[in-house]
Every structure is written in C-alpha cells, then in structure tokens.
Amino acid sequence: MKPYFLLILLILFAVQPVVTAQNTTPAAAPAKPKVHPVRFVYYAGMRYILLPDIARYYRLSVRYHKTGVILYSKMRRLEMSYKKREGAINGFRVYFLAPVLYLDKRAYISENDFLKVIDPIFRARLQKKHPVRTIMIDPGHGGSDPGAPGPILREKQINLLVALKLKRALEHLGFKVIMTRERDIFPSLSARSALCAQRKPDLFISIHCNSAGNKRVNGVETFLVTPPRAASTADKTPRVTSYPGNLSDRNNARLAYEIQTGILKFTNAGDRGIRHARFAVLRGATCPAVLIECGFLSNLEEGRKLAMNEYQNRLVAGIISGIARYAYAVR
Ligand SMILES: [Zn+2]
Structure with a gap:
C-alpha cells in the first residue's frame, strides 16, 4: 500500500469522530467498535449538539451553574454562557458564534461553535494540514x-x-x-x-x-x-x-x-x-x-x-x- 493512500485512510479515520464520537483508535478497535452517536436538535434554523455528547467525546467533566456551563479536564477547559456569546477556552476569552442553548432541561452547543471554534482549538493536530513556508x-x-x-x-x-x-x-x-x-x-x-x-x-x-x-x-x-x-x-x-x-x-x-x-x-x-x-x-x-x-x-x-x-x-x-x-x- 502506498504511504499516500495510508495517509488518506488516516485522515478519513481522523475526520470520523466529528460525527460519531468514537473513543478507540482504528488499529485497536474490536470487531464491533462502540460508537456513540452525537445527538442534535434544530433550533431557529441552526443545528445544536447535545452538550454531554461533546463532553464525552473529549472526556470532560461538566459543571452547570446559574449563567452557563464549564466543561473541563486537566488539559482543557471550555466556559460558555446561556445568554452571552462571550466565553473562554483554556482561560482565554473567546466570542462564540451562539450562546449555549437550554431546551427541555438539556444543554446544547451550536454545531458551528463545535466544528469551527472548539474542536479545531482542542485538537492536538488539525485535519487540514499544510506547509507553513x-x-x-x-x-x-x-x-x-x-x-x-x-x-x-x-x-x-x-x-x-x-x-x-x-x-x-x-x-x-x-x-x-x-x-x-x-x-x-x-x-x-x-x-x-x-x-x-x-x-x-x-x-x-x-x-x-x-x-x-x-x-x-x-x-x-x-x-x-x-x-x-x-x-x-x-x-x-x-x-x-x-x-x-x-x-x-x-x-x-x-x-x-x-x-x-x-x-x-x-x-x-x-x-x-x-x-x-x-x-x-x-x-x-x-x-x-x-x-x-x-x-x-x-x-x-x-x-x-x-x-x-x-x-x-x-x-x-x-x-x-x-x-x-x-x-x-x-x-
Ligand atoms: Zn485598523
């Protein structure tokens, strides 16, 4: 198998968890890997992902408080609010694209924020690689x-x-x-x-x-x-x-x-x-x-x-x- 083809395979596997949070690496996966589907809702024309599913994907603990929510581990920290777009990642101020949505006693994060703000910052290596020359x-x-x-x-x-x-x-x-x-x-x-x-x-x-x-x-x-x-x-x-x-x-x-x-x-x-x-x-x-x-x-x-x-x-x-x-x- 050409190394180039292997690279494409690797990228495909790397892309996969964005839609199906899968904790095991492809090489170590059993015959039937445990796949947790990410649950979402549509609200005001936007797609929102269930917050506990995002927490599970990054193995973060969740703390709900009066005005917002904190997702954290030893390595990462995400602070978001129910009313404001202002929040923080790893202690640094970030203006998110939408506040946390609280609907029927469940919290959701906009898919835009997950895919285009949070995940690219939390990920050790980005999927879209390119030389910086x-x-x-x-x-x-x-x-x-x-x-x-x-x-x-x-x-x-x-x-x-x-x-x-x-x-x-x-x-x-x-x-x-x-x-x-x-x-x-x-x-x-x-x-x-x-x-x-x-x-x-x-x-x-x-x-x-x-x-x-x-x-x-x-x-x-x-x-x-x-x-x-x-x-x-x-x-x-x-x-x-x-x-x-x-x-x-x-x-x-x-x-x-x-x-x-x-x-x-x-x-x-x-x-x-x-x-x-x-x-x-x-x-x-x-x-x-x-x-x-x-x-x-x-x-x-x-x-x-x-x-x-x-x-x-x-x-x-x-x-x-x-x-x-x-x-x-x-x-
Ligand atoms: Zn200027």
Whole structure:
C-alpha cells in the first residue's frame, strides 16, 4: 500500500469522530467498535449538539451553574454562557458564534461553535494540514488612510513598524515573507486580497491597532472571518454568505487562538478575545488568515507602549510563537 493512500485512510479515520464520537483508535478497535452517536436538535434554523455528547467525546467533566456551563479536564477547559456569546477556552476569552442553548432541561452547543471554534482549538493536530513556508503580512491602512490617531504615532505607522519587525524575524527563521505594503502607501483592500490570491501564501496576517470612544478600553483582539450561517461578534444577525476565507474556517480558529494566546503571554496585555468579523481582507484570503488588533491607541498608556520599540518586539515575539505553534499543529 502506498504511504499516500495510508495517509488518506488516516485522515478519513481522523475526520470520523466529528460525527460519531468514537473513543478507540482504528488499529485497536474490536470487531464491533462502540460508537456513540452525537445527538442534535434544530433550533431557529441552526443545528445544536447535545452538550454531554461533546463532553464525552473529549472526556470532560461538566459543571452547570446559574449563567452557563464549564466543561473541563486537566488539559482543557471550555466556559460558555446561556445568554452571552462571550466565553473562554483554556482561560482565554473567546466570542462564540451562539450562546449555549437550554431546551427541555438539556444543554446544547451550536454545531458551528463545535466544528469551527472548539474542536479545531482542542485538537492536538488539525485535519487540514499544510506547509507553513510563505507568510503574507498586511500592515493595515497606509498612505492617504492613516487609521486611528495615537498619542505618539498613528495607526498606519505602528502597523508598518510591527509588520517590518515581524518580516525580519520570520525571514531570520527561514520563512518566506510577502508584504502587502513596505512603505507609507495605501493598497486598496481588494488589491491586498488579489495579491494573496496571486502569490498564494500559506498564511495571511493583517496587523492593526484599535481605537474606542471609551478611553479606558485596552487590550489585544484577534479576528477571524465569521463562518457562514453565523453572526459576527459585533452583530446579531446570522448571514448565510460564504467567502474564499471560509474554506479555512477551522484552521483560522486555531491560528487565531495560537496568535492571540502567544501575544498575551509575551506582552501581558489585556485579553479582549478571539472575535469573528467579515473584514474584507479576511473574506478574501485564500489561506488561513487572521487580523490582529495589537492594542488601543485611544488608551493613553497602551497608545504610548505601542509606539515603543521594546513593546513592538514583544508583540512580534508573541505572533511568532503563535505561528510556530500553529505550524506544529498542521505539520
Ligand atoms: Zn485598523
């Protein structure tokens, strides 16, 4: 049997537990493996999976409380709420696609959240493997579009400084890097997506800084494109539309998780969470893609930090550790 064929078989077996939680490995399986079917319901046009079935699949204990539920083991932790989409995975803030559904004394998790947020983050290795050799870095804004104003530097300047540092560090590690801009110019959003489609990088990383009316708001956010039939974090209405970026939904989630947690570990910045948005560059990306909001320029303290060489180096170290962990999961 050719090794290639064996690989396909392995992938098929690896895919199987998503629909039929099966605890034994194929090689060790008895003649009639014990298969637990995953139970689900349809609610408001969406499919929801029975929460205890998800807990059993990952061998997690379940604790129900007043406002939500915690699924946990020594290795993993999932916190979700009945009313809010805000929750956490392994202690890091995540905005899920739907709250936990409580129906007839039973709790359910949306299939979208299970397949496109929770499972890709919990899984040791992702099913959709690909080499990580070429990385496209997209410093947001530029030229006529300054982005958010800041206390020392504007957004377009910080985005470019961080992106160029990231480029140098990645090249030093042997990655090939393609930039959507290397100076103070503004390539249109469609031109950035077109470049991605044309040069076919393995990852697309957009660098931005945030701004808010409330000057106290601070911290890091990492965005991935919203899956079809789900609502973006800043929105309540689900949309059916699918974009090129949605071909990487599962890998996007893992990339966002590794980069967000990497940045938090290296910077000690506030955790504003993994969020979903249909941003143009994320919709149009032809490979796994994230958009990082490195911090709030509207916050005086964070705005000053973001302009500092030393803090930018920390951001870059965090992004690189995230890319390395992602690359390990898709090897
Ligand atoms: Zn921006």
